[in-house]
Amino acid sequence: GAVVSQHPSWVICKSGTSVKIECRSLDFQATTMFWYRQFPKQSLMLMATSNEGSKATYEQGVEKDKFLINHASLTLSTLTVTSAHPEDSSFYICSSNGAHYGYTFGSGTRLTVV
Amino acid sequence: GEDVEQSLFLSVREGDSSVINCTYTDSSSTYLYWYKQEPGAGLQLLTYIFSNMDMKQDQRLTVLLNKKDKHLSLRIADTQTGDSAIYFCAESNLGTGFQKLVFGTGTRLLVSP
Numbered sequence: 001g002a003v004v005s006q007h008p009s010w011v012i013c014k015s016g017t018s019v020k021i022e023c024r025s026l027d028f029q030a031t032t033m034f035w036y037r038q039f040p041k042q043s044l045m046l047m048a049t050s051n052e053g054s055k056a057t058y059e060q061g062v063e064k065d066k067f068l069i070n071h072a073s074l075t076l077s078t079l080t081v082t083s084a085h086p087e088d089s090s091f092y093i094c095s096s097n098g099a100h101y102g103y104t105f106g107s108g109t110r111l112t113v114v
Numbered sequence: 115g116e117d118v119e120q121s122l123f124l125s126v127r128e129g130d131s132s133v134i135n136c137t138y139t140d141s142s143s144t145y146l147y148w149y150k151q152e153p154g155a156g157l158q159l160l161t162y163i164f165s166n167m168d169m170k171q172d173q174r175l176t177v178l179l180n181k182k183d184k185h186l187s188l189r190i191a192d193t194q195t196g197d198s199a200i201y202f203c204a205e206s207n208l209g210t211g212f213q214k215l216v217f218g219t220g221t222r223l224l225v226s227p
Contacts, residue, residue, distance in 0.1 A: 093157065103147075
């Protein structure tokens, strides 16, 4: 079946540094990639939608200069959290709708900023 | 905008049936989904239903859709301890262009032996 490989699974970084999260579609072309953020015991909040080869569309309230999204190929999309702060600590999940119906999710990245 | 609501918590005994409910507001929803999330993991698609269907059954899972009341339910027969997780309903609408998913608030299912 369709698989989205997300790395890293977890990362701890210092305040002020940047962290890159990768999502790769392994057996299909991820034309569109969705990036979500999930706080503990809460639902998923859509941050941005990216299409291969074009600029990402960010949801209201999401800083595009802080959460940089690159979708340069049909199999790779990246989210870079720049100048991370403790309040950026969260669970980040990517998802693509490129495979037949429905959406395939990555396994998530737990980011802790100290 | 779209809004999807779920009850927060459900506790059942192993072997019983579980019913998780979801209500939504978007009358033009095209697909409605049920996802399962285990601790620290991504989301696993359990099943989905197209908005012109009333019911869908897949092994232990039964999805019921009441389009008039905008109510979706997921029934898990013979619930097992491995079914303990958070369950999210979600809806998508082709009218959004990118088929954006809107998630419910999630229901935490706890199955006790």
